[in-house]
Amino acid sequence: MHDQPSVQELVAAVKSFIDDTAAPQLSGHAAFHARVASNALATVLRDLEQRPKAEAQERQGLLDLLKSSADQSTAELNRTLSERIRDGQMTPSTPGLLQHLKQTVMAQVEIDQPRYSGLKTAKS
DSSP states (O other): OOOSOOHHHHHHHHHHHIIIIIGGGOOHHHHHHHHHHHHHHHHHHHHHHHHHHHHHHHHHHHHHHHTOOTTSOHHHHHHHHHHHHHTTSSOTTSTTHHHHHHHHHHHHHHHHOTTOHHHHHHHO
């Protein structure tokens, strides 16, 4: 039985300590740095939670868009996509290209900056 805290639980505990115990006792630069640390940990928590699904969707989007075999890595698929865009083989009029790019970027923004003002607009 695996009874150790998960990575998410450990990060959440440190974030909670910063938010609830340390930060209220700090002022000035130290308080600012505590907020930065808390925000960084919140990003790590979102990354741990959301990245696997986002990467799976990105990979499937690349496979569909490039009509490639599943034996290529996601990095290789992204290189191929970049080359095709650079060489003009794929353009904004290529079916599915803009949708794939938009979904991939939005998934990253949802992890990095979920309160970004343009994200809500981009989703609609």
